[in-house]
Amino acid sequence: MWTPAHTNSATTTTIAPKTPNRRIQVLPSARATHTAPCIVYCCDFFLDCHPNVIPGTEASRACAAASAKPPRPPALKLLPLHLLGFSPTPMTDSTQLADAASPADLVRIEAQALLELAGRLDGPQLRAFDHVAGLLAEKARDGHRTVVTGVGKSGLIARKIAATLVSTGTPAQFLHPGEALHGDLGILNHGDILLALSYSGETEELLRLLPVLPRLGVTLISFCGCLTSTLATASAHTLDVSVSREACTHQLAPTASTTAMLALGDALAIDVSRRLHFKARDFAELHPGGQLGRRLATVKQLMHSGDALPQVSPTTPMTEIIHEMSAKRLGMTTVQQNGKLLGVLSDGDLRRLLERDGPGAFHKTAAEVMNPHPRLIAPEPFAVDALALMEQHKITALVVTEDGTATSPVLGVLHLHDLWEVAPQTTQAPAPKIKHIDPPGDDGRL
Template sequence: MDFDADRALRLAHDTFEIEAQAVLGLRARLGEPFARAVQMILGIPGRVVVMGMGKSGHVSRKIAATLASTGTPAMFVHPAEASHGDLGMITKGDLLLAVSNSGEVEELVPVLPVVKRLGVPMIALTGGLKSTLARHADVVLDSGVEKEACPHNLAPTASTTAQMALGDALAVALLDARGFAPEDFARSHPGGSLGRKLLTLVGDVMRTGDAVPKVQPHAPFSALMREMGAKGIGASAVVDAEGHLVGIFTAGDLRRHVERGTDLRESVARDIMNPSPRTLRAGQMAVEAAQVMEQTRVTLLFVVDEHGHLVGTVNANDLLRAKVI
């Protein structure tokens, strides 16, 4: 078969145009039924059960996943399996969101009267406004399109794009109505980059115990350097007898003292330390540590408790390993 590159590009452009128009067409038809659908979902004590067959089934799975990850408990139930026992997953207090372009899918239609008898409210997302599905539904969301992007007007393309867009619109309206915040999103996405940034605390990534370099104020310069070398992070805390952080000495401080000609051989920690180190609390977000490091151009911060006792340290490498930065 000869490949026609120009035709392929033309069809791609046509697909974008047809599907864009399909989505824009939804906006003109959106009105009171959409608001009622959002209100219905907000009012149920249970879950949104999303159901669809074929390509609409794939869209339904995505809608259920998007709802669940944005604060609306939801699940997908396969309509064919529903007729063979999975209807038991739907209970009073749930709501059915049924997705079908025609509204006459043979696997879905037999389930509808049973759902109605359960007293479960139903929202139809369909292009068949006079279909069996539409007649059973309490609210009908019109997802109809003028034509598919498929050149034969057969393969579900524009219609599934419209369904997906309506599902996303529902999810966005619901998350806003629920006051769903980025922190809530992070809790349902702990493995993602946003989850790590919004859920990881300094205490989760900091070094503690013997891994924290520290000396007392009277420690000689030689002991200070041995502690820095042994812990391998280019700095040491200076703590008093009660464990309060009173200063910090870094490789940068060493360089500056050498440039000034300071005689370090007879020095003790209190004479050469920086007495005003920047600190963190273990309960702060790790991303805050990254921001402080960036703003102050340091690569290490010490962590203290509410009384100023040294409890840990965190450096840029620790944040990189935790994928916070």
């Protein structure tokens, strides 16, 4: 740590414009021209990336004018402490923190932020959260959208929250506040909700939107770390995302605070989806691709039907039965008459028949050797539920009928091979009921 010649030591302090989680260094000033302590940012790179400090304040203008002051060491930029309205609170030297904090400690800092958030949701913030979730659900039912906005890291979190809302049944969209100031405010319609994310609550781009929102008839909701900030006080509803400290060694980079924002946004999206009665089937319709899409595919989407459906009549001889099973490559065939299901034959049934009757098995017909009580399923259940049934009953295929009963028309056959890419875990919905009369045989019998 650099110590200027005109002072004996450097101290590290915690500063906060109404919140205790932005830490910088403070050096007592010995120059007559400075009557207040001066803030020294220990990371020159951070100031280069964040030249406004707190945009629109006297501090940001002082930062811009700093170049006109007498030259100082290049790695240190000084600001009068009173301009930011901060009161210093001593803390451990940042170098010592960097040496002491392990990766696990950094994760624990963010975990602690989530525990603090959960504690607020269990207590004082529960009512506000419930009101906000109810409002989002009500607006969604009325055809309005939730538009999420933010700048910087908060903007990235806002994009994720908007995406989660959309995928769980709440109409939503991300709006960049900078683009909003140049025409994209047209995205907002009367009755929409604007969900604004800003930890400080003083983000300039967001504050410039405030005068316009009442004219548009938009309800403003905010996630803030300071409930007395400009954004929070201008909002109809504010949810607190304050954290006791960031995981960043210098308490500059948003880390624990953005984690809290993301968790709160996820909680809000899922709570609203429950209020909208968003079901797993609705989720499946919005996620047709990837592993999620395969898990949520329905029996109807994967079954073999039409010409691919193996079927024989009850009088079909054994040689033709074997030919049909080989041609359709499912290891089984249905036995039908006038569109009605009479039973099924599997390769396991044929093996047992040959072991028992030898060459005499070739003189039998389908009606004589079929299993008249196969396992059935309707076309609506998810593929993962069908897979669970197959594993439970140790079978390799299910016959799909219109309503899952033997008296309804046959629609197709679902084979175990069709489910290889489906995750073995079932959904939370109860497994579909299957209709059968007698328990099937073992060793592959359907």
